[in-house]
Amino acid sequence: MHGGGLPAVESLADRIARVALYRADVLARQLCTGRRVLVVAHGNALRALIAVLDRLTEQEVEDLNIPTGPPLRYDFDRELRPVVHGGGYLDPDSARAAAASVAAEGQA
Numbered sequence: 001m002h003g004g005g006l007p008a009v010e011s012l013a014d015r016i017a018r019v020a021l022y023r024a025d026v027l028a029r030q031l032c033t034g035r036r037v038l039v040v041a042h043g044n045a046l047r048a049l050i051a052v053l054d055r056l057t058e059q060e061v062e063d064l065n066i067p068t069g070p071p072l073r074y075d076f077d078r079e080l081r082p083v084v085h086g087g088g089y090l091d092p093d094s095a096r097a098a099a100a101s102v103a104a105e106g107q108a
Contacts, residue, residue, distance in 0.1 A: 002069060005063050007047060012047065012048065015044050015047075016061075019049050019052050021051045022100075023052050023053070031080055042068065046066055053082055054082060054085055062085055065102055065103055067095050067102055068098060069096055069098055070095035071089065071090045071091075072087045072089055072090075073087055073089075074087040074088075075087075
């Protein structure tokens with residue numbers, strides 16, 4: 001551990017465990033009071049949050065292709081389960097194009 005109590009490096013499994021605690025301690029409490037919650041994240045933090053929200057398997061997490069930029073919205077039922085698995089992009093066409101760009105990285 002270094003400053004702030006966070007590890008110097010973190011595996012995706014570690015990140016998922018930490019995000020699961022955040023979801024239970026912070027996000028769920030806010031959602032239960034009827035508040036809207038905005039999470040700004042990228043990379044493995046977002047991958048971990050989606051894994052927790054959608055209860056993804058390890059293989060499903062590996063297969064995630066999360067585009068950079070397009071906002072992703074989740075709506076939840078009364079038990080705080082996602083109404084739509086995977087949420088929904090506010091601009092689906094832009095998200096598809098961005099996801100294709102991410103998938104093409106390193107394929108030259």
